[in-house]
Amino acid sequence: MISLKGVSKIYNMGKGTEVQALRDVDLQVREGDFISITGPSGSGKSTLLHILAGLDTPTGGEYLFEDLDVARTSDRVKCHLRNRKIGIVLQDFGLLGDDTALENVALPLIIGGVRRREAKSRSARVLEEVGIAELSGKRVNELSGGQRQRVAVARALVQDAKLLLADEPTGALDSGSASALMDLFERLNAGGLTIITVTHNPAVAERTPVSYSIVDGVIHSERGGE
Numbered sequence: 001m002i003s004l005k006g007v008s009k010i011y012n013m014g015k016g017t018e019v020q021a022l023r024d025v026d027l028q029v030r031e032g033d034f035i036s037i038t039g040p041s042g043s044g045k046s047t048l049l050h051i052l053a054g055l056d057t058p059t060g061g062e063y064l065f066e067d068l069d070v071a072r073t074s075d076r077v078k079c080h081l082r083n084r085k086i087g088i089v090l091q092d093f094g095l096l097g098d099d100t101a102l103e104n105v106a107l108p109l110i111i112g113g114v115r116r117r118e119a120k121s122r123s124a125r126v127l128e129e130v131g132i133a134e135l136s137g138k139r140v141n142e143l144s145g146g147q148r149q150r151v152a153v154a155r156a157l158v159q160d161a162k163l164l165l166a167d168e169p170t171g172a173l174d175s176g177s178a179s180a181l182m183d184l185f186e187r188l189n190a191g192g193l194t195i196i197t198v199t200h201n202p203a204v205a206e207r208t209p210v211s212y213s214i215v216d217g218v219i220h221s222e223r224g225g226e
């Protein structure tokens with residue numbers, strides 16, 4: 001599904017100062033994989049996830065998604081990739097607090113031109129899939145961290161994404177909610193969803209069949225990877 005070869009990312013800070021966030025990253029992901037990438041703050045996790053999502057472009061190396069050369073493709077194709085194949089849960093969730101869970105999940109569909117009625121029924125189905133059907137009419141501001149995280153996952157999956165990318169999904173959760181979220185990820189993965197999560201939490205890494213570590217932008221296979 002994914003092949004990264006020699007991917008690097010250098011941020012140019014101006015005045016000749018550069019920050020190298022990723023160094024020569026090789027990563028192969030097969031459909032159905034469930035992968036964690038663990039590393040300390042500042043190690044390059046979010047940068048890597050943003051590149052995988054097509055939100056950011058590597059400064060070197062090659063990124064293929066299903067044989068599509070992502071770095072060299074048009075913005076329109078990248079948008080399509082993000083809208084239809086890849087679901088991303090960002091570190092701060094990015095939900096609209098005054099809107100209901102259902103409205104938040106339906107938003108990408110409505111922006112994509114799906115009729116309201118169909119958008120609502122599809123969103124309700126995904127909320128059920130992530131285990132919070134009964135909260136669909138609640139405003140996001142009224143939900144707990146764990147419940148919000150499920151809304152964010154539902155929104156990422158509502159367009160039938162085949163790859164879920166999650167940035168520190170348990171970062172704001174207590175250990176019980178974190179473990180419940182990993183149960184959900186396991187269930188979604190058993191249903192065929194490919195998942196890559198980056199985290200600084202070793203408890204997350206213990207729960208995934210494949211795990212990598214990342215330190216100073218360099219990735220190492222820890223378990224199950226190549």
Ligand SMILES: Nc1ncnc2c1ncn2[C@@H]1O[C@H](COP(=O)(O)OP(=O)(O)O)[C@@H](O)[C@H]1O
Nearest residue numbers: 011019021039040041042043044045046047048
């Ligand atoms: N937009 C940016 N501009 C400049 N430097 C950045 C930017 N984003 C991240 N960095 C730097 O790149 C490195 C990796 O950051 P990041 O990928 O956010 O790490 P992590 O998610 O593991 O905490 C850090 O040194 C960070 O300061």
Ligand SMILES: [Mg+2]
Nearest residue numbers: 045046047091
């Ligand atoms: Mg980060």
